[in-house]
Amino acid sequence: MVIVMTPEATAEDVARIVEKVESVGGEAFVSKGVVRTIIGLVGDIDSFHHLNLRGMAGVGDVHRISDPYKLVSRQHHAGRSTxxxxxxxxxxxxxxxxxxxxxxxxxxxxxxxxxxxxxxxxxxxxxxxxxxxxxxxxxxxxxxxxxxxxxxxxxxxxxxxxxxxxxxxxxxxxxxxxxxxxxxxxxxxxxxxxxxxxxxxxxxxxxxxxxxxxxxxxxxxxxxxxxxxxxxxxxxxxxxxxxxxxxxxxxxxxxxxxxxxxxxxxxxxxxxxxxxxxxxxxxxxxxxxxxxxxxxxxxxxxxxxxxxxxxxxxxxxxxxxxxxxxxxxxxxxxxxxxxxxxxxxxxxx
Amino acid sequence: MVIVMTPEATAEDVARIVEKVESVGGEAFVSKGVVRTIIGLVGDIDSFHHLNLRGMAGVGDVHRISDPYKLVSRQHHAGRSTxxxxxxxxxxxxxxxxxxxxxxxxxxxxxxxxxxxxxxxxxxxxxxxxxxxxxxxxxxxxxxxxxxxxxxxxxxxxxxxxxxxxxxxxxxxxxxxxxxxxxxxxxxxxxxxxxxxxxxxxxxxxxxxxxxxxxxxxxxxxxxxxxxxxxxxxxxxxxxxxxxxxxxxxxxxxxxxxxxxxxxxxxxxxxxxxxxxxxxxxxxxxxxxxxxxxxxxxxxxxxxxxxxxxxxxxxxxxxxxxxxxxxxxxxxxxxxxxxxxxxxxxxxx
Amino acid sequence: MVIVMTPEATAEDVARIVEKVESVGGEAFVSKGVVRTIIGLVGDIDSFHHLNLRGMAGVGDVHRISDPYKLVSRQHHAGRSTxxxxxxxxxxxxxxxxxxxxxxxxxxxxxxxxxxxxxxxxxxxxxxxxxxxxxxxxxxxxxxxxxxxxxxxxxxxxxxxxxxxxxxxxxxxxxxxxxxxxxxxxxxxxxxxxxxxxxxxxxxxxxxxxxxxxxxxxxxxxxxxxxxxxxxxxxxxxxxxxxxxxxxxxxxxxxxxxxxxxxxxxxxxxxxxxxxxxxxxxxxxxxxxxxxxxxxxxxxxxxxxxxxxxxxxxxxxxxxxxxxxxxxxxxxxxxxxxxxxxxxxxxxx
Amino acid sequence: MVIVMTPEATAEDVARIVEKVESVGGEAFVSKGVVRTIIGLVGDIDSFHHLNLRGMAGVGDVHRISDPYKLVSRQHHAGRSTxxxxxxxxxxxxxxxxxxxxxxxxxxxxxxxxxxxxxxxxxxxxxxxxxxxxxxxxxxxxxxxxxxxxxxxxxxxxxxxxxxxxxxxxxxxxxxxxxxxxxxxxxxxxxxxxxxxxxxxxxxxxxxxxxxxxxxxxxxxxxxxxxxxxxxxxxxxxxxxxxxxxxxxxxxxxxxxxxxxxxxxxxxxxxxxxxxxxxxxxxxxxxxxxxxxxxxxxxxxxxxxxxxxxxxxxxxxxxxxxxxxxxxxxxxxxxxxxxxxxxxxxxxx
The missing domain is CATH 3.20.20.70 (Aldolase class I)
Known part of the structure; x- marks a missing residue:
């Protein structure tokens, strides 16, 4: 998951997100851009879902990176089924x-x-x-x-x-x-x-x-x-x-x-x-x-x-x-x- | 309902439709154009639905004219409900x-x-x-x-x-x-x-x-x-x-x-x-x-x-x-x- | 800009991207996830455009973060114009x-x-x-x-x-x-x-x-x-x-x-x-x-x-x-x- | 062309349309339904276009029947071109x-x-x-x-x-x-x-x-x-x-x-x-x-x-x-x- 902060987001907003992600055992990598800050999340995506990150102050957008489905995905089942x-x-x-x-x-x-x-x-x-x-x-x-x-x-x-x-x-x-x-x-x-x-x-x-x-x-x-x-x-x-x-x-x-x-x-x-x-x-x-x-x-x-x-x-x-x-x-x-x-x-x- | 015949439709195709419409008590008005023939149907629309007119030989298109819903229509209930x-x-x-x-x-x-x-x-x-x-x-x-x-x-x-x-x-x-x-x-x-x-x-x-x-x-x-x-x-x-x-x-x-x-x-x-x-x-x-x-x-x-x-x-x-x-x-x-x-x-x- | 690598991307693929970004004066922050690696780019977005990052090996997706327009944006012109x-x-x-x-x-x-x-x-x-x-x-x-x-x-x-x-x-x-x-x-x-x-x-x-x-x-x-x-x-x-x-x-x-x-x-x-x-x-x-x-x-x-x-x-x-x-x-x-x-x-x- | 009149259209509205169509050399076939009247037009479609029939009183809808293009149509050029x-x-x-x-x-x-x-x-x-x-x-x-x-x-x-x-x-x-x-x-x-x-x-x-x-x-x-x-x-x-x-x-x-x-x-x-x-x-x-x-x-x-x-x-x-x-x-x-x-x-x- 990648969180893109709004241009107006404060350092405090970023810190609160990092803290929240770490509270469920995840890691957050912060990249400060000229205009915006980006936070890359690493860890269990299901636990991140319950954090409602989109609703937090300073969050502009949340991009999901991996597929939201599991059992039907080829990610852990490479061959095609009959x-x-x-x-x-x-x-x-x-x-x-x-x-x-x-x-x-x-x-x-x-x-x-x-x-x-x-x-x-x-x-x-x-x-x-x-x-x-x-x-x-x-x-x-x-x-x-x-x-x-x-x-x-x-x-x-x-x-x-x-x-x-x-x-x-x-x-x-x-x-x-x-x-x-x-x-x-x-x-x-x-x-x-x-x-x-x-x-x-x-x-x-x-x-x-x-x-x-x-x-x-x-x-x-x-x-x-x-x-x-x-x-x-x-x-x-x-x-x-x-x-x-x-x-x-x-x-x-x-x-x-x-x-x-x-x-x-x-x-x-x-x-x-x-x-x-x-x-x-x-x-x-x-x-x-x-x-x-x-x-x-x-x-x-x-x-x-x-x-x-x-x-x-x-x-x-x-x-x-x-x-x-x-x-x-x-x-x-x-x-x-x-x-x-x-x-x-x-x-x- | 209006039936638009294909350019290739024959007089026989038209006659079969007129007959079918009349068989359920409807009336069919035939207008012969330069390229196509149009048939206007008058009568009970529900009875026409069961004729599957779209599937008949020579039929190009069927245009419905009146609303397909009844109880929720303003046609027979002019005022708006509370x-x-x-x-x-x-x-x-x-x-x-x-x-x-x-x-x-x-x-x-x-x-x-x-x-x-x-x-x-x-x-x-x-x-x-x-x-x-x-x-x-x-x-x-x-x-x-x-x-x-x-x-x-x-x-x-x-x-x-x-x-x-x-x-x-x-x-x-x-x-x-x-x-x-x-x-x-x-x-x-x-x-x-x-x-x-x-x-x-x-x-x-x-x-x-x-x-x-x-x-x-x-x-x-x-x-x-x-x-x-x-x-x-x-x-x-x-x-x-x-x-x-x-x-x-x-x-x-x-x-x-x-x-x-x-x-x-x-x-x-x-x-x-x-x-x-x-x-x-x-x-x-x-x-x-x-x-x-x-x-x-x-x-x-x-x-x-x-x-x-x-x-x-x-x-x-x-x-x-x-x-x-x-x-x-x-x-x-x-x-x-x-x-x-x-x-x-x-x-x- | 954020680059999301495919699950199959190699460390070499990541290194090539970092090098390319740095070659035009940008900075690249790498976040390694369980399944995928994410690279956040900081610097002049126009110079990144010419790198054709989407075409590089191992790249799954490229998310643009800031608006692609400038003169008509409110980003540098906060009030609304008449x-x-x-x-x-x-x-x-x-x-x-x-x-x-x-x-x-x-x-x-x-x-x-x-x-x-x-x-x-x-x-x-x-x-x-x-x-x-x-x-x-x-x-x-x-x-x-x-x-x-x-x-x-x-x-x-x-x-x-x-x-x-x-x-x-x-x-x-x-x-x-x-x-x-x-x-x-x-x-x-x-x-x-x-x-x-x-x-x-x-x-x-x-x-x-x-x-x-x-x-x-x-x-x-x-x-x-x-x-x-x-x-x-x-x-x-x-x-x-x-x-x-x-x-x-x-x-x-x-x-x-x-x-x-x-x-x-x-x-x-x-x-x-x-x-x-x-x-x-x-x-x-x-x-x-x-x-x-x-x-x-x-x-x-x-x-x-x-x-x-x-x-x-x-x-x-x-x-x-x-x-x-x-x-x-x-x-x-x-x-x-x-x-x-x-x-x-x-x-x- | 087929004109579908609104349920409120009067006999006068219908008569005006028939007259207008005939004024450019066309023929109009009128089919009176229980709720609506339908008028089928026969003649030169281009001359009908200039009549702005859609804008006339009592007109609910106008259905075009034949293709609006000519030179590229198969209607008068049955084979496919190379x-x-x-x-x-x-x-x-x-x-x-x-x-x-x-x-x-x-x-x-x-x-x-x-x-x-x-x-x-x-x-x-x-x-x-x-x-x-x-x-x-x-x-x-x-x-x-x-x-x-x-x-x-x-x-x-x-x-x-x-x-x-x-x-x-x-x-x-x-x-x-x-x-x-x-x-x-x-x-x-x-x-x-x-x-x-x-x-x-x-x-x-x-x-x-x-x-x-x-x-x-x-x-x-x-x-x-x-x-x-x-x-x-x-x-x-x-x-x-x-x-x-x-x-x-x-x-x-x-x-x-x-x-x-x-x-x-x-x-x-x-x-x-x-x-x-x-x-x-x-x-x-x-x-x-x-x-x-x-x-x-x-x-x-x-x-x-x-x-x-x-x-x-x-x-x-x-x-x-x-x-x-x-x-x-x-x-x-x-x-x-x-x-x-x-x-x-x-x-x-």
């Missing part, structure tokens, strides 16, 4: 393709979408039973009935299930049916939910808050990790900017930035970032090339009748183009397409 | 000053802050017992013990209590002690929590999500209203932008924008918007002048030792300047300072 | 109301708008002869003919003229007719233009770039000041955010932030920030209350026929409400309405 | 790699950087002689001397030169030495400069304004095209967001979005977007995969001593990795690496 979802890996050596309908509407629709996904090379199936919707008048999902459909489709197709949980009170029932729990963009800072999924015993897919910084996102992952669950996969899904041509702006740079500071896997959701079907294939290609550990996309057998996000769901030629990209591009960046791995078959639970 | 919090009004005729510490740390600190607030003209007291913090390693609040302190300080000072609830599972216990439930910026889109406070029987202070549009914020209020609770006060607290000089950018224009479209009261939180003590007084003056129904600010008897947001807490000369502004400016914009109203004394519950 | 525009002050003791049409369309329209402005209490007239427009197909202004109209209207009304210059090649001709040169939001970083107005001998109204940080804006003012022209007035006109309800988001906090770090006057343009007529009066009130040194607003005798920004131009009841605010509110924040000052009459040049 | 820079193509069939130092510092440094670039597969050389800098105290470039160095290095290496012009008054001299004129992010809305390069007879590289929407960017290209110059290449270089981990946020989606609406080529600048050397290679790979027509990157023989943007300049292993990506990836997305094309040798002018 998270296994019922036998399917998401990590640095593979490229994992996850697909399915935005919302579970019926068994027939879900099964058909899952079969489309599987045929295109997907090894995990997505589908929402609980939908967080901006409007209370929009379709909110089938709830437990949707979870049962997902279970049944998993048995039929062999694809493990990723599904969203929106309320801490639902974690138990969702964990009963799902293989991976998704925390959505609107809930990235719902700390009660983060703690609940941290105790669920299931891997977690943590979407980036649509206006969260990467650091805040990693802090959210730290909440989950702190409850003993390190099986967290991050998902970049676009951030809010002034550009109206896409629903959000896919922050593709977040992939290498996260990989440089955290050991957790990171995948990309081009469907929700763009909100436009015509961008899914190029953005998926970009995700593979930038080094993402996977992509998650919306597919639907009949987008015109979809109850949720129809305009971004893939089918037909687009889905074939995506399937081809998922087969051909990962080897160019040193990865194995996860669908080509042999895997222990899924058995009903 | 919300009463244990006898204290927040609404168009008054200006309400709410103050207190960011976090409840002890009974002594809370009582002292509440007395500072009251002396400065505050008629409601704020203070956090449950704190949503970005870091799992930061102080998370005293919980139920904090609520009991707030109750006890209310009895001592007569100031009704506004406090945050961060988890739907805590709504009952918070409602037992608090006079107004605050939903914080990170939870604006936590729909389970919104529904729970909507059923709590207490007035709600709904902060704007730090990156929510005004429309999304009003939709969040609609979630609460839909559960039968129209006692919702909105609170503008700054939005996330690229400007680093302030923690967030106070969107002062949101006050008149909200007042033009919703009947709900709206107040301003300059402390969390700016994150800097030196801006609280000028921003509070601006809030009064722009027509806000109140302000909510952090005060602390000893900001240097505060466990939360010390750098933005007011005391001494700044608090006196704010007290003066709250007395002098509201009459200039046709309002009564709420602290000058006679009021039924608060009796212990 | 800029005089042909006898009209803009500064800390007064509140200056500037009004006029967005674009000069004809002598009749400009004269009528100027008379409306004057009747409402304006002491300076605005009006554009050269218009920077996003579309090459939009009205680009009358050019020199517009300047001549402005001169003639100044003679008729006695109001000094503020007008925009968009090209360094036009500075001489605009300076011949105008009393204050405006640099618009799109040209805030047009450094050739900034230098040209810095040599023009006329006071300058420098609008904030619609996505400039406050620091970048002050650096733009520094460009003008560096050419010997300290008569610069800053104008906050809204920044680009994700909120669509207003054209831009008025950053009202920028007023006290600028006043804390720069001695230059600062005014507010609510018309271009909001782009909506109904917000001009409340935002002008907020500007006065927050401590702005003036406001600049669009007025037009016939907004329906305006060739530019008609929807935001005031007339009638709104203009009267604004006139009243400009008379009544400034004394509440310790200012004199500039229109009540006696002033040497304007003589034709 | 721009030739002294024999080097930038367009849909190839992938063009442009590299060089941020600033020209000396002949030796420029030559060495150009040779590095060429060895890595670059077919065009970049380098700045006129540098737009935020601070007036920063290095502003060598000016004409820098242009002469670039000419001389072109003769030595055979690489055509792309260089920035920052002032309309310099266009002639820059065009004399350069093969392609770059308009930088700060000047995207400097309309005088756009018109000047539009008349220069040289191809133009138009960077996106760091906070410009894609539509504004295409309108800037339209300014150039309108002066008779259709040899415009767009360059995405990151937009300003709240995320601090990168200097700007590379809007990778802009590539397919632009390609869907404009026939102009588009390349990506990962160096200025990220501002971090470690992201250049992954972002370049993403750019190729998403379908960009080229990339432009900073290289420098000695980044530690660079006078401009040293921290983002590539050399050594990173540059080799980039060279490999440029050779291997373009064929995966159906493109030819432009360096493998035979080309007429560059002759000194």
């Amino acid at each position: 998270v296994w979802v019922r036998g399917v890996p998401i990590g640095p050596d593979t490229f994992t393709f996850i697909a399915g309908p935005c919302a579970v509407e019926s068994r027939a629709q879900t099964l058909e979408a899952a079969e489309m996904a599987k045929a295109a090379g997907a090894t995990l199936m997505r589908g929402g039973a609980f939908k967080p919707r901006t409007s209370p008048y929009a379709f909110q999902g089938l709830g437990v009935e949707g979870l049962e459909i997902l279970s049944s489709v998993r048995e039929a197709t062999g694809l493990p299930v990723v599904t969203e949980v929106v309320d801490a009170r639902d974690v138990a029932v969702v964990a009963e049916h799902a293989d991976m729990l998704q925390v959505g963009t609107r809930n990235m800072a719902n700390f009660g939910l983060l703690q609940a999924v941290g105790e669920s015993g299931r891997p977690v897919l943590l979407k980036r808050g649509m206006t969260a910084t990467i650091e805040e996102w990693l802090m959210a992952a730290e909440y989950i990790a702190q409850r003993g669950n390190l099986d967290v996969v991050l998902c970049e899904r676009g951030i809010r900017t002034f550009e109206p041509a896409t629903r959000n702006t896919l922050d593709i740079s977040a992939v290498p930035v996260v990989q440089a500071t955290s050991h957790l896997p990171i995948i990309v959701d081009p469907s929700h970032a763009a909100g436009r079907k015509d961008l899914i294939v190029p953005l998926s290609r970009a995700a593979i090339a930038v080094g993402a550990d996977g992509v998650i996309v919306d597919v639907h057998p009949d987008p015109e009748s979809a109850l949720c996000d129809g305009p971004q769901a893939l089918l037909g030629a687009d889905l074939r183009a995506l399937a081809q990209a998922v087969r051909q591009l990962p080897p160019m960046v040193g990865r194995v397409d996860a669908s080509t791995l042999s895997r222990t078959p899924v058995v009903p639970r | 919300v009463w919090v244990r006898g204290v009004p927040i609404g168009p005729d008054t200006f309400t000053f709410i103050a207190g510490p960011c976090a409840v740390e002890s009974r002594a600190q809370t009582l002292e802050a509440a007395e500072m607030a009251k002396a400065a003209g505050a008629t409601l007291m704020r203070g956090g017992a449950f704190k949503p913090r970005t870091s799992p390693y930061a102080f998370q609040g005293l919980g139920v013990e904090g609520l009991e302190i707030l109750s006890s300080v209310r009895e001592a000072t007569g100031l009704p209590v506004v406090t945050e609830v961060v988890d739907a599972r805590d709504v009952a216990v918070v409602a037992e002690h608090a006079d107004m439930l605050q939903v914080g910026t990170r939870n604006m889109a936590n729909f389970g929590l919104l529904q729970a406070v909507g059923e709590s029987g207490r007035p709600v202070l709904l902060k704007r999500g730090m990156t929510a549009t005004i429309e999304e914020w009003l939709m969040a209020a609609e979630y609460i209203a839909q559960r039968g609770n129209l006692d919702v006060v909105l609170c503008e607290r700054g939005i996330r932008t690229f400007e680093p000089a302030t923690r967030n950018t106070l969107d002062i224009s949101a006050v008149p924008v909200v007042q033009a479209t919703s009947h709900l009261p709206i107040i301003v939180d300059p402390s969390h918007a700016a994150g800097r003590k030196d801006l609280i007084v000028p921003l509070s003056r601006a809030a009064i002048a722009v027509g806000a129904d109140g302000v909510i600010v952090d005060v602390h008897p000893d900001p240097e030792s505060a466990l939360c947001d010390g750098p933005q807490a007011l005391l001494g000369a700044d608090l006196r300047a704010l007290a003066q502004a709250v007395r002098q400016l509201p009459p200039m914009v046709g309002r009564v300072d709420a602290s000058t109203l006679s009021r039924t004394p608060v009796v212990p519950r | 800029v005089w525009v042909r006898g009209v002050p803009i500064g800390p003791d007064t509140f200056t109301f500037i009004a006029g049409p967005c674009a000069v369309e004809s002598r009749a329209q400009t004269l009528e708008a100027a008379e409306m402005a004057k009747a409402a209490g304006a002491t300076l007239m605005r009006g554009g002869a050269f218009k920077p427009r996003t579309s090459p197909y939009a009205f680009q202004g009358l050019g020199v003919e517009g300047l001549e109209i402005l001169s003639s209207v100044r003679e008729a009304t006695g109001l000094p003229v503020v007008t925009e210059v968009v090209d360094a090649r036009d500075v001489a001709v605009v300076a011949e007719h105008a009393d204050m040169l405006q640099v618009g939001t799109r040209n805030m970083a047009n450094f050739g233009l900034l230098q040209a107005v810095g040599e023009s001998g006329r006071p300058v109204l420098l609008k904030r770039g619609m996505t400039a940080t406050i620091e970048e804006w002050l650096m733009a003012a520094e460009y003008i000041a560096q050419r010997g022209n300290l008569d610069v007035v800053l104008c906050e006109r809204g920044i680009r955010t994700f909120e669509p309800a207003t054209r831009n988001t008025l950053d009202i906090s920028a007023v006290p932030v600028v006043q804390a770090t720069s001695h230059l006057p600062i005014i507010v343009d609510p018309s271009h920030a909001a782009g909506r007529k109904d917000l001009i009066v409340p935002l002008s009130r907020a500007a006065i209350a927050v401590g702005a040194d003036g406001v600049i607003v669009d007025v037009h005798p016939d907004p329906e026929s305006a060739l530019c920004d008609g929807p935001q131009a005031l007339l009638g009841a709104d203009l009267r409400a604004l006139a009243q605010a400009v008379r009544q509110l400034p004394p509440m924040v310790g200012r004199v309405d500039a229109s009540t000052l006696s002033r040497t009459p304007v003589v034709p040049r | 721009v030739w820079v002294r024999g080097v193509p930038i367009g849909p069939d190839t992938f063009t790699f442009i590299a060089g130092p941020c600033a020209v510092e000396s002949r030796a440094q420029t030559l060495e950087a150009a040779e590095m670039a060429k060895a890595a597969g670059a077919t065009l050389m970049r380098g700045g002689a006129f540098k737009p800098r935020t601070s007036p105290y920063a290095f502003q470039g060598l000016g004409v001397e820098g242009l002469e160095i670039l000419s001389s290095v072109r003769e030595a290496t055979g690489l055509p030169v792309v260089t920035e012009v920052v002032d309309a008054r310099d266009v002639a001299v820059v065009a004399e030495h350069a093969d392609m004129l770059q308009v930088g992010t700060r000047n995207m809305a400097n309309f005088g400069l756009l018109q000047a390069v539009g008349e220069s007879g040289r191809p133009v590289l138009l960077k996106r304004g760091m906070t410009a929407t894609i539509e504004e960017w295409l309108m800037a290209a339209e300014y150039i095209a309108q002066r008779g110059n259709l040899d415009v290449v767009l360059c995405e270089r990151g937009i300003r967001t709240f995320e601090p981990a990168t200097r700007n946020t590379l809007d990778i989606s802009a590539v397919p979005v632009v390609q869907a609406t404009s026939h102009l080529p588009i390349i990506v600048d990962p160096s200025h977007a990220a501002g971090r050397k470690d992201l250049i290679v992954p972002l370049s790979r993403a750019a190729i995969a998403v379908g960009a027509d080229g990339v432009i990157v900073d290289v420098h023989p000695d980044p530690e001593s660079a006078l401009c943007d040293g921290p983002q300049a590539l050399l050594g292993a990173d540059l080799r990795a980039l060279a490999q990506a440029v050779r291997q990836l373009p064929p995966m997305v159906g493109r030819v690496d432009a360096s493998t094309l035979s080309r007429t040798p560059v002759v000194p002018r």
